[in-house]
Amino acid sequence: MSAVGRSVRRLEDPRLLRGAGRFVDDVDRPGQVWMRVVRSSSAHGRLLGVDADAARELPGVRAVLTAADLQPVPRIPVRLGPFDEPLDDFLQPVLAAGAVRYVGEPVAVVVADDPYVAEDAAELVVAELEPLPVVLDAARAVADDAPALHGAGNEVTTLVRAYGDVDDAFQRAAHVIEVEVDVGRHTAVPLETRGLVADYDATLDRLVLWGATKVPHFNRGALARMLGMDERSIAIRSCDAGGGFGVRGELYPEDFLVAFLARRLARPVKWIEDRAEHLVATNHSRQQRRRLAGAFAQEGELLGLRETLWHDNGAYVRTHGVVVPELTLSMLPGPYRVAAYAGRAHVALTNKTPCGTYRGPGRYEATFARERLLDAAAAELHLDRVALRRRNLLEAADLPHHRALPVLGHDVEIDVGDFPSLLDTTLERAGFEAWRREAREQRAAGRSVGVGLAWFLEKSGGGGFERARVDVDVRGRVRVAGGGTSLGQGIETALAQIAADELGVEVPDVDVVLGDTELVSSGVGSWASRSTIFSGGAVRLAARATGELARRVAGELLEAAAEDVALRDGAAVVAGSPQHRVPLGEIAAACDPANAARRGDDPGLGAARTYVDAPMTYPYGVHLAQVEVDGETGGVRVLRYFIGYEVGRAINPALVEGQLVGGAAQGLGGALMEEFRYDAEGQPQCTSFMDYLVPSAAEVPPIGTAIAQDAPSPGNPLGVKGAGEGGVDGAGAAIASAVEDALGISGAISALPITPERVRALAAAAPAGSLPVSAGR
Amino acid sequence: MSDVHLISLVVNGTRHEVAVEPRRTLADVLRHDLGYTGTHVGCEHGICGACTVLLDGEPCRSCLIFGVQADDTAVETVEGLAQEGKLNPLQEAFTEHHALQCGFCTPGFLMLATALLRENPAPSDDEIREAMASNICRCTGYQSILEAVRAAADAAGEAHRE
Numbered sequence: 001m002s003a004v005g006r007s008v009r010r011l012e013d014p015r016l017l018r019g020a021g022r023f024v025d026d027v028d029r030p031g032q033v034w035m036r037v038v039r040s041s042s043a044h045g046r047l048l049g050v051d052a053d054a055a056r057e058l059p060g061v062r063a064v065l066t067a068a069d070l071q072p073v074p075r076i077p078v079r080l081g082p083f084d085e086p087l088d089d090f091l092q093p094v095l096a097a098g099a100v101r102y103v104g105e106p107v108a109v110v111v112a113d114d115p116y117v118a119e120d121a122a123e124l125v126v127a128e129l130e131p132l133p134v135v136l137d138a139a140r141a142v143a144d145d146a147p148a149l150h151g152a153g154n155e156v157t158t159l160v161r162a163y164g165d166v167d168d169a170f171q172r173a174a175h176v177i178e179v180e181v182d183v184g185r186h187t188a189v190p191l192e193t194r195g196l197v198a199d200y201d202a203t204l205d206r207l208v209l210w211g212a213t214k215v216p217h218f219n220r221g222a223l224a225r226m227l228g229m230d231e232r233s234i235a236i237r238s239c240d241a242g243g244g245f246g247v248r249g250e251l252y253p254e255d256f257l258v259a260f261l262a263r264r265l266a267r268p269v270k271w272i273e274d275r276a277e278h279l280v281a282t283n284h285s286r287q288q289r290r291r292l293a294g295a296f297a298q299e300g301e302l303l304g305l306r307e308t309l310w311h312d313n314g315a316y317v318r319t320h321g322v323v324v325p326e327l328t329l330s331m332l333p334g335p336y337r338v339a340a341y342a343g344r345a346h347v348a349l350t351n352k353t354p355c356g357t358y359r360g361p362g363r364y365e366a367t368f369a370r371e372r373l374l375d376a377a378a379a380e381l382h383l384d385r386v387a388l389r390r391r392n393l394l395e396a397a398d399l400p401h402h403r404a405l406p407v408l409g410h411d412v413e414i415d416v417g418d419f420p421s422l423l424d425t426t427l428e429r430a431g432f433e434a435w436r437r438e439a440r441e442q443r444a445a446g447r448s449v450g451v452g453l454a455w456f457l458e459k460s461g462g463g464g465f466e467r468a469r470v471d472v473d474v475r476g477r478v479r480v481a482g483g484g485t486s487l488g489q490g491i492e493t494a495l496a497q498i499a500a501d502e503l504g505v506e507v508p509d510v511d512v513v514l515g516d517t518e519l520v521s522s523g524v525g526s527w528a529s530r531s532t533i534f535s536g537g538a539v540r541l542a543a544r545a546t547g548e549l550a551r552r553v554a555g556e557l558l559e560a561a562a563e564d565v566a567l568r569d570g571a572a573v574v575a576g577s578p579q580h581r582v583p584l585g586e587i588a589a590a591c592d593p594a595n596a597a598r599r600g601d602d603p604g605l606g607a608a609r610t611y612v613d614a615p616m617t618y619p620y621g622v623h624l625a626q627v628e629v630d631g632e633t634g635g636v637r638v639l640r641y642f643i644g645y646e647v648g649r650a651i652n653p654a655l656v657e658g659q660l661v662g663g664a665a666q667g668l669g670g671a672l673m674e675e676f677r678y679d680a681e682g683q684p685q686c687t688s689f690m691d692y693l694v695p696s697a698a699e700v701p702p703i704g705t706a707i708a709q710d711a712p713s714p715g716n717p718l719g720v721k722g723a724g725e726g727g728v729d730g731a732g733a734a735i736a737s738a739v740e741d742a743l744g745i746s747g748a749i750s751a752l753p754i755t756p757e758r759v760r761a762l763a764a765a766a767p768a769g770s771l772p773v774s775a776g777r
Numbered sequence: 778m779s780d781v782h783l784i785s786l787v788v789n790g791t792r793h794e795v796a797v798e799p800r801r802t803l804a805d806v807l808r809h810d811l812g813y814t815g816t817h818v819g820c821e822h823g824i825c826g827a828c829t830v831l832l833d834g835e836p837c838r839s840c841l842i843f844g845v846q847a848d849d850t851a852v853e854t855v856e857g858l859a860q861e862g863k864l865n866p867l868q869e870a871f872t873e874h875h876a877l878q879c880g881f882c883t884p885g886f887l888m889l890a891t892a893l894l895r896e897n898p899a900p901s902d903d904e905i906r907e908a909m910a911s912n913i914c915r916c917t918g919y920q921s922i923l924e925a926v927r928a929a930a931d932a933a934g935e936a937h938r939e
Binding site: 007009010012013014015016017018019020021022023025026028116188189190191192193240241242243244245274275276487488489490654655657658661662663664665666688689690694696697698700702703 | 798800801808809813814815816817818819820821822824825827854855856858859864868871872873875877878879880881882883884887906907909910911912913914915916917918919920921922923
């Protein structure tokens with residue numbers, strides 16, 4: 001039976017359930033020393049000097065490093081385009097030089113024999129600062145009289161993305177609806193913080209790094225350039241990773257510093273971020289304010305969209321460049337037929353932690369804005385919210401659908417789909433009409449219960465390549481070494497399923513090693529929901545080539561034609577003659593170097609292949625929510641939640657469901673709880689889990705899913721579309737829609753997260769008696 | 778720092794003696810002094826629960842306990858759950874119900890659930906949810922964890938009746 005398409009058990013589980021995974025803090029090297037980062041305690045100031053004398057004198061301290069020790073101070077390079085924007089003036093130095101621009105910015109690093117001593121010593125380092133005025137709001141930051149963070153100002157760029165005749169659309173409109181919306185500042189909060197271990201062999205000038213999980217090959221190349229090393233002298237070994245979600249594994253200042261110090265001290269150096277650091281040092285995301293206008297015809301047809309947004313990128317541009325605001329613009333029209341669109345994004349820097357991507361970058365934000373607009377239009381035009389969306393969804397005749405909006409270097413080209421049928425399926429499977437009825441009854445009974453929905457368009461893969469090598473050993477075990485990295489998503493299992501089918505073995509017979517630059521010479525990494533497409537594509541090719549070799553060699557061993565040999569149950573079998581079989585391990589043994597050379601082959605039963613150039617594919621889906629609002633406490637309880645998602649083809653449906661449900665939980669956090677707040681001086685107010693609130697089992701309801709496989713991607717042979725981000729994309733919008741329905745106040749919800757304070761303010765402003773206090777559950 | 782104390786503790790049935798500074802956390806003692814790296818540290822301030830171990834049978838945050846406080850105690854960690862190389866029924870239920878993704882929080886949830894099911898072998902769904910709400914998972918959305926604990930409780934109940 002084919003492994004692909006089945007919810008087979010995960011290969012990753014046995015080691016993780018035994019506590020036998022290897023996370024970066026589980027890696028220790030003989031003679032290692034520990035790094036601790038001294039961080040700015042001020043949001044903006046001229047850095048006059050760093051006094052590290054007391055720290056240097058503390059017993060056990062090996063070194064203290066400041067920008068003065070690094071001349072010139074390297075800056076963190078941009079990994080993702082658009083590359084036509086000049087960004088160099090805004091890149092982050094690995095240690096602050098001349099000025100500090102956010103609380104948490106690395107000012108110095110201390111290295112000591114023991115992590116406790118390193119932390120003691122870091123406390124003794126004093127940065128001499130002359131305070132400068134702060135700017136904390138993106139729209140304020142781009143004003144002429146705002147305090148400037150950089151010599152080049154605060155506005156990194158203004159991105160303009162447009163197609164069609166927007167002016168004409170608005171002139172023809174019977175209704176123009178406008179909303180102003182804010183999305184708060186969130187971050188991914190993987191449960192494992194970041195970390196890195198570097199071991200250096202001075203004799204060979206060879207550096208080995210553990211813990212850089214996501215884009216190891218990019219990080220290797222960037223570090224080689226920054227350190228002035230030969231890329232081939234650096235090896236990166238991925239570890240198990242406690243969640244990624246976009247923020248982990250990018251090249252951060254600490255990654256350079258650990259590698260640099262290992263080389264300078266000729267000792268292994270270890271750095272493990274603590275949670276308080278993580279919340280100010282690891283990429284933030286999401287924070288945007290925007291004004292969005294929709295031009296609608298009399299009956300609700302969406303004619304055009306026009307938006308201006310202010311993207312708050314924090315104090316610097318990091319590896320993601322300006323891709324998040326670009327994605328926000330390019331994904332704004334979403335799953336709808338929109339004849340004309342014009343968007344403008346002011347990319348602003350503020351005295352806050354720098355930003356990058358977080359699961360569903362640009363989609364969470366754009367979906368919130370667009371779906372808020374559609375709810376506002378439905379109310380204004382007296383149309384049903386579902387019907388308004390159905391009227392405007394792309395239909396079969398519209399596909400493929402091109403938009404002159406760039407996403408990672410290519411225009412949006414929505415490849416395939418059946419949007420209306422996914423809507424029907426999802427509403428029916430969830431029982432949405434019953435949710436609605438129940439909400440009406442509850443409201444009549446005095447409780448604030450409401451339902452909401454949000455449609456979204458997702459993107460997946462697109463561009464680049466991935467390599468894989470498949471080998472069978474003499475025991476018949478299969479090893480897959482591939483690009484892409486394991487971040488908890490179950491990619492090892494999915495790749496094993498693909499390889500198992502090609503080679504006629506069972507999934508547990510396959511071992512998967514990912515993210516090791518020694519085993520796979522080049523790769524692009526795990527981001528943008530691309531790994532199943534690209535790594536899966538490469539594994540399929542490599543396993544297929546391995547299978548062809550196995551059949552050819554087995555044919556020689558069995559004196560049969562290769563085309564008469566099939567692979568099944570771990571062996572090569574002659575068609576019509578099942579007693580003529582040879583196990584894969586014996587075929588591998590016959591591929592020893594001498595015999596292989598006599599046949600003109602490379603040694604071993606295996607093959608390496610590269611999969612390249614799958615076009616971007618566009619999954620899509622709809623989120624449904626039912627919530628109850630407590631007008632007195634301002635609390636929002638999510639009663640029911642359901643996601644319909646078109647994934648093309650599910651290699652492992654349980655993994656897809658896990659991605660959707662887990663993503664939704666993160667999205668609910670962003671919708672209701674999570675927000676980085678700052679005081680007027682730019683001091684972060686959320687530096688622990690007591691202030692940055694992530695959902696627990698008490699807040700997340702059961703989440704149902706309908707996983708559709710009706711529209712396989714035509715652009716890759718597996719037909720797959722990414723599954724990693726659709727769970728988060730629509731969550732903010734769907735919850736907002738449901739809360740507004742519960743409150744019965746159109747236009748009430750314009751900002752995420754919908755905190756108790758915001759709900760109470762709405763309740764206070766509502767007419768007396770219109771907002772009942774919940775009886776509780 | 779030369780203020781070092783010799784402590785003695787039993788971890789998963791094995792006695793260890795270790796010299797620790799007073800400020801060294803139990804999590805660091807377990808992980809870095811004794812090599813029980815299955816216990817994970819996610820926040821170091823007692824919220825996330827990834828470091829949950831059982832201390833004399835009670836679930837505790839090993840990041841909030843000093844090693845010296847664990848002197849003369851019995852500690853159970855995730856490494857002690859599998860018996861004779863086989864996953865125990867709770868661990869089996871976790872993999873069966875897809876109750877882990879990255880696996881970083883998993884040891885903490887396993888120990889928390891172990892304590893719950895010992896104290897209350899037949900918990901209601903609400904009791905399971907309330908107990909599991911002590912820890913944070915950022916990958917799964919929790920439902921599969923609750924289902925796994927439910928399944929483990931039900932299976933143990935059936936085995937008991939038989």
